[in-house]
Amino acid sequence: MPGKPGHSSCRSSRAGRRLKTYPGAHLSEVLNAKLTGNNKENGVSRRRVVAGVAWSLPVIATAIAAPAAAASGISATTALVGQASPITFLSSTGTGTGTNQPGTGPTGFQIQNAGAPFTGVITGTVNIKPTGSVTAGAGIQSMSTATLTPASPAYTAAFEYNATFVYAGGMTSGQNLNFPMTFQYQRLNGSPSKTTFNYTLTITLRLPDGTDRILTGALTVAY
């Protein structure tokens, strides 16, 4: 039953038929729903309890394929692998030159074919865009399985990275195809120090049936 505690509710934004929402709710009300115990009985104010909640990276997780995927011709799901994993960013000037930097991000992405085998070319684009103020870019050092272009990352004046990739091997039924990635940071004169740069990673996959899959994640580079 929608709206009843312990049950799910749903809506369609287009129709505006939202059965259970929190429009205009304050954060404390949203958070309070996640807390257990009676704050008043414990003699602890809601704000103090809420303020004790530790912040964690918000991420978009990929769920199972919607039924519509089956009707598209290819029933494949995609996902980033190991989001927010500890990773190493190599210097853009090449191995052995410059210091590697630690950071977080995915270790790759994958395509899982839940339907019939298919052939044809899978293409994709990668965009890594700074979030907030940065003085260096971040790009993909290598992508296994696919052919990445350009092979040597280039950055815009706004420290944005763009690339394309191609995979032409097709997929068998039930195959889980992995695309491991390594990353690099843009090494420039006057390297940043004691700061963390954040980026949004967007990978758009186009399958042979012309449908797209969009993956988004986050990268951080700690200088």
Add this chain to the structure above:
Amino acid sequence: MVWKQGGLVAEVRSDPAKRVALLHLDSTQPVVLEGTAAVIWDLIDGQRTEQSILAELEAGFEDPSGEMQAQVESFLASLQAQRLIEAAHNTSL
């Protein structure tokens, strides 16, 4: 910037909203928001500015790393890239 939840986004949520599943009706793959991601989703109401959302989060969470603002901006950019949110027409609020 004022964001609103996308007009072509279907939503299913647990009660209380620990998990929110979203599907853009032109997409074939749903996504799931949990934890802070679900909290932010609930704050996107077409009325709050990005700054006011961040202010509420800063008041409600402990963020010793100081990365909340960048992470929230990145998260909102990700939602926009997947067309799950869109700019509200009235940005003067």
